[in-house]
Amino acid sequence: MVSGKGRGERILVTGGAGFIGSHTVVELLRQGYKVWVMDNLQNSCVEALHRVCHLVGPRLSPNLQFHHGDLCNPADLDRLFNASSSFDAVIHFAGLKGVGDSVVNPLHYYHNNIVGTVNLFQAMAKFNCKKMVFSSSATVYGQPEEVPCAEESKLHAMNPYGRSKLFAEEMGRDIEKAGGEGEWRMIFLRYFNPVGAHESGKLGEDPRGIPNNLMPYIQQVAVGRLPHLNVYGHDYPTNDGTAVRDYIHVMDLAHGHVAALRKLFANDTIGCTAYNLGTGRGTSVLEMVAAFEKASGKKIPIKMCPRRPGDATAVYASTEKAEKELGWKAKYGIEEMCRDQWNWVSNNPWGYQGNH
Ligand SMILES: NC(=O)c1ccc[n+]([C@@H]2O[C@H](COP(=O)([O-])OP(=O)(O)OC[C@H]3O[C@@H](n4cnc5c(N)ncnc54)[C@H](O)[C@@H]3O)[C@@H](O)[C@H]2O)c1
Ligand SMILES: O=c1ccn([C@@H]2O[C@H](COP(=O)(O)OP(=O)(O)O[C@H]3O[C@H](CO)[C@H](O)[C@H](O)[C@H]3O)[C@@H](O)[C@H]2O)c(=O)[nH]1
DSSP: OOOOOOOSOEEEEETTTSHHHHHHHHHHHHTTOEEEEEEOOTTOOTHHHHHHHHHHHHHHGGGEEEEEOOTTOHHHHHHHHHHTTOOSEEEEOOSOOOHHHHHHOHHHHIIIIIIHHHHHHHHHHHTTOOEEEEEEEGGGGOSOSSSSBOTTSOOOOOSHHHHHHHHHHHHHHHHHHHSOTTTOEEEEEEEOEEEOOOTTSSOOOOOSSSOOSHHHHHHHHHTTSSSOEEEEOSOSSSSSSSOEEOEEEHHHHHHHHHHHHHHHHHOTTOOEEEEEESOSOOEEHHHHHHHHHHHHOOOOOEEEEOOOTTOOSBOOBOOHHIIIIIOOOOOOOHHHHHHHHHHHHHHOTTGGGSOO
């Protein structure tokens, strides 16, 4: 069990204006860390960070600094590491995350996610900051041969996005191996399906364009931005024929990052290791729709459609390793995920920017 508050350690959070990053920054500030966010705002807006400041209040908000910068530009990283006299650790969220988009624009994904990560590792080496928590994904398990997925399961990427996550993990493993004993410490957090929103209703997911993922899509149907949900596949070998995933509340993820950071600071022999962040429970698409209808009181019209290519039948996490070694366990179930997601979208039907 790793516990205790941060002692003012200085954390660089790449992609900290995004969905998971912004929720995590709230928790980092509350736990006493000093946070520098670097983001190029290609999939986010600075209003999310204004709201973070509002949520943590005037005592803690001076501990957050925002730097508009692109990981693909080494000069932006150099400037930031120089200006802040380096960092104690990095949480690396920045990346593009659309599976379908990555199939259409593979070079764009490799450039942003791989080149960006190489540049970050280089800056970390140069400024002697050698602790990283990295946003990996359950996508590295591909079509899992068995569930629950355990960290030592076979890894297999199925698209350029997935490969960019797998390469980043492999790069991390190589860099750690090449360093001296205890020199680099890295934790890869393999998220399952992040959903929900901050309980205040002030922070949440605000995707650009038509959402690809289930819950952002449902939330837009609920507020009338989209007419109905397409349910992809109703002939899967599951209880109701729809595919099963392990949905996890974004605030549980935020707490998972704090637990990982504490582990990095506390354990000088951790080397390079991966943890699943999931609940260990599988929920079908139709169960998720029913839970959202209950939480919102809104009917979500659905249309049954063929399977989406590349989708697995059922993916859920083995949570033992994170529970045992990080002392972290997801607290929230799908009721709270849907309650908070509805609270966010009903207060912000057009996201952070109002009508766009
Ligand atoms: N949300 C999910 O379903 C999910 C699941 C598994 C893993 N992940 C990973 O977690 C991380 C965060 O995901 P999210 O849902 O918060 O996404 P997001 O798009 O909301 O946040 C990513 C942030 O990174 C920024 N960014 C992207 N490329 C950048 C660059 N080159 N330089 C600087 N900033 C850059 C974006 O502007 C954005 O603010 C991503 O790496 C994603 O691949 C997400
Ligand atoms: O409009 C939609 C969107 C999704 N689904 C279904 O809902 C389930 C969940 O789909 P998501 O797109 O929300 O999530 P995925 O499990 O496909 O993938 C997500 O979670 C993965 C981790 O497990 C990876 O991180 C990946 O990048 C990320 O998009 C799937 O069965 C999908 O077919 C629909 O029926 N209709």
